[in-house]
Amino acid sequence: MTPSNTLAEYRRTQVMGMSQSQLVVMLYQGAIRYLREAIEEVSSGRYDRSWKKFDQARRIVVHLYGTLDPAGGELTNKLSALYAFVIDQITIANARRDLKCANDCIQILTNLKEGWEQLATQETGAGRTLPPMATAGSTNTVAPVARSFCLQA
Numbered sequence: 042m043t044p045s046n047t048l049a050e051y052r053r054t055q056v057m058g059m060s061q062s063q064l065v066v067m068l069y070q071g072a073i074r075y076l077r078e079a080i081e082e083v084s085s086g087r088y089d090r091s092w093k094k095f096d097q098a099r100r101i102v103v104h105l106y107g108t109l110d111p112a113g114g115e116l117t118n119k120l121s122a123l124y125a126f127v128i129d130q131i132t133i134a135n136a137r138r139d140l141k142c143a144n145d146c147i148q149i150l151t152n153l154k155e156g157w158e159q160l161a162t163q164e165t166g167a168g169r170t171l172p173p174m175a176t177a178g179s180t181n182t183v184a185p186v187a188r189s190f191c192l193q194a
């Protein structure tokens with residue numbers, strides 16, 4: 042087994058053992074990372090690379106948006122509006138090379154990530170799972186994207 046195959050297998054095993062909230066945190070981390078990389082690329086004048094990074098961040102947020110549980114009530118409605126706003130802002134940041142807009146998206150996603158990190162800590166600390174309305178979707182929809190993201194890193 043080559044070193045790259047060993048690393049990929051390790052990452053796959055690591056992701057398979059994560060809880061729903063840990064996977065959501067991983068997705069936020071990925072979107073934030075891609076936005077930061079996009080900002081670096083724009084700052085360096087490498088717009089072809091920045092476009093790809095913005096698109097990767099947008100795709101993660103689109104996935105999070107698509108996995109919201111419609112039965113989640115007000116929480117789902119608020120997250121839905123926030124995700125739609127972030128998706129729109131990432132598109133604008135990409136088209137206009139607007140670094141302030143990109144940084145605003147990072148701030149929003151960082152705040153959401155911190156909330157999910159607290160939920161993940163409570164979830165593992167108390168040995169219980171989150172209520173259905175507090176999750177971003179089923180593990181079957183979040184895990185494949187988280188695995189995919191993890192293997193690309």
